[in-house]
Amino acid sequence: MLSELQKRKLTKLFSMYDANCDGVLVYKDFENMVKKLADLRRWSSRSSKYLILNETFMKRWKTLQKDADTSRNKEISIEEWLYYYEEILGDEKKYNEQVNALIQLVFDAFDKDGDGKISQEEWGELLGAYNISPVYAPLVFPKLDANGDGFLTKEELVQLIYDFYYSDDSEHPANSMFGPY
Numbered sequence: 360m361l362s363e364l365q366k367r368k369l370t371k372l373f374s375m376y377d378a379n380c381d382g383v384l385v386y387k388d389f390e391n392m393v394k395k396l397a398d399l400r401r402w403s404s405r406s407s408k409y410l411i412l413n414e415t416f417m418k419r420w421k422t423l424q425k426d427a428d429t430s431r432n433k434e435i436s437i438e439e440w441l442y443y444y445e446e447i448l449g450d451e452k453k454y455n456e457q458v459n460a461l462i463q464l465v466f467d468a469f470d471k472d473g474d475g476k477i478s479q480e481e482w483g484e485l486l487g488a489y490n491i492s493p494v495y496a497p498l499v500f501p502k503l504d505a506n507g508d509g510f511l512t513k514e515e516l517v518q519l520i521y522d523f524y525y526s527d528d529s530e531h532p533a534n535s536m537f538g539p540y
Contacts, residue, residue, distance in 0.1 A: 361445050362527050364534070371540035373440045375489040383434040389420040395488050396468050408467075415464045422457065448524055462520055466513050476510035486538065495538035502532035 361369070374380070376388050393416045402409040427435050427443035447453045469477055469485045477485070483496030503511060503519055511519070522533035
């Protein structure tokens with residue numbers, strides 16, 4: 360069962376995809392996210408990076424539609440989203456399948472210079488792409504960067520995302536990674 364903190368964080372995550380704030384996720388929301396990310400990196404719709412990005416997001420949408428859209432209306436409501444994540448977070452294998460592939464993709468999209476690290480500036484771009492004001496980047500990034508080297512590695516990000524989903528400590532740095540909720 361999801362805790363109240365997890366429900367708040369997952370509601371924030373839902374809103375990050377629901378760019379038009381209509382209270383449901385649809386195919387178009389995922390299509391728009393692909394376009395935003397590709398535009399940010401100036402990837403043409405025929406580039407291999409764009410095609411991989413599109414394939415991953417569309418696969419994510421199809422999985423959500425299949426597993427979360429219990430009403431079969433081609434929309435994911437917040438209630439369906441929360442129920443879906445209750446199932447995902449209760450099964451580590453499902454979590455790894457669903458979340459880690461997306462982390463890899465997002466990391467690659469935002470590691471602009473390809474150095475294997477995400478800087479505070481790149482984190483701000485990620486927030487902006489996900490409909491969160493980039494002004495939060497300088498507020499949250501230093502907390503996320505536990506070793507103080509100015510970057511997040513893929514391994515650090517994987518752990519932070521895991522902590523975001525599972526931590527019930529409201530003071531844990533990972534719980535503020537996407538700004539207030």
